[in-house]
Amino acid sequence: MAKVKGAIVVNTERCKGCNLCVVACPAKVLSLSPDSNLKGYNFSYMSNADSCVGCAACAYVCPDACITVYKVKNKTE
Amino acid sequence: MTLNDIIDPKNLVYAKTKVMNDTPMHYCPGCSHSVVHKLIAEVIEELDIQDKTIGIAPVGCAVFGYKYIDIDWQQAAHGRAPSLATAVKRLLPDRYVFTYQGDGDLAAIGTAETIHTCNRGENIAIFFINNGIYGMTGGQMAPTTLNGMKSTTSPSGRTVPLSGHPLDMTKLLAQLDGTCYVTRQSVHNIANIRKTKKAIKKALENSMLDKGTSVVEIVSTCSAGWNMTPADSNNWMEQNMIPAYPLGDMKDI
Numbered sequence: 001m002a003k004v005k006g007a008i009v010v011n012t013e014r015c016k017g018c019n020l021c022v023v024a025c026p027a028k029v030l031s032l033s034p035d036s037n038l039k040g041y042n043f044s045y046m047s048n049a050d051s052c053v054g055c056a057a058c059a060y061v062c063p064d065a066c067i068t069v070y071k072v073k074n075k076t077e
Numbered sequence: 078m079t080l081n082d083i084i085d086p087k088n089l090v091y092a093k094t095k096v097m098n099d100t101p102m103h104y105c106p107g108c109s110h111s112v113v114h115k116l117i118a119e120v121i122e123e124l125d126i127q128d129k130t131i132g133i134a135p136v137g138c139a140v141f142g143y144k145y146i147d148i149d150w151q152q153a154a155h156g157r158a159p160s161l162a163t164a165v166k167r168l169l170p171d172r173y174v175f176t177y178q179g180d181g182d183l184a185a186i187g188t189a190e191t192i193h194t195c196n197r198g199e200n201i202a203i204f205f206i207n208n209g210i211y212g213m214t215g216g217q218m219a220p221t222t223l224n225g226m227k228s229t230t231s232p233s234g235r236t237v238p239l240s241g242h243p244l245d246m247t248k249l250l251a252q253l254d255g256t257c258y259v260t261r262q263s264v265h266n267i268a269n270i271r272k273t274k275k276a277i278k279k280a281l282e283n284s285m286l287d288k289g290t291s292v293v294e295i296v297s298t299c300s301a302g303w304n305m306t307p308a309d310s311n312n313w314m315e316q317n318m319i320p321a322y323p324l325g326d327m328k329d330i
Binding site: 005006007009011013014016017018019020023024041049054056057059060061062063064065066067068069070071072074 | 078080082083084085088089090091092093094097099101102104105106107108109110111112115266267270271306307308311
């Protein structure tokens, strides 16, 4: 298990599915959802949540500030 | 450890700044304007100047800037944002005043206002978004359009005999005695987003130091106007725009 675990929460109604977070993620955690939001955009989601390290790269590049990032350092392992 | 254990306010690393409100932005998906709005809002929060900042919105895509960043705003006539900012700053010298302008506003119809404001050394910050195109009106050629770059009014690419050379406003403004900080940045990747944020912070701080005008040009994309995906636009910008408009500080005194 990775020592640092991260998770993101996407504001799916604000997301416009621009794909920039998917490109920016170094751990390839994100994808665009097959579902769409009320505006018809395929929002971003964590398709590979286990790999997330909470680096916040996705949130820095997100033009619409849709992404909230959380990170935990696992001290026991 | 489950996702719900990680998603806890005490583990928060990054969240949307409160200076930016919840109104959905009208910009196209992946637009550089949104990134710059976000950075300006973050800097205003970091400096704790939300109630002391006045923004001047331009005409162009950013005309609705006042809807998204929760500070005081004025909306200027096309190209006249630096003149309005001059008035605001002279009447209220204790406020942080900035203009937010695109290339059609600052480099075309507002060239005279921009040059004279910078020449007078007004204590304001100018944020200049350069995407080489008139984005809002449908992708027509702008003064900053690159040689050979296609737009709706130059479908075979811009040529020098017909349209002249691309106008490098930032280089021009760096030569004026009234400017104190002139820099060119971009927001196409994380490293450059961080540098741009630092530049925005410095420009806003300079506006209180009585040193002169600060100009931050941000080389940007217009994925709708360029007919590319946001990620492709960023790559195209890196390969074509940045060689023509090299990044970095041109003046810092």
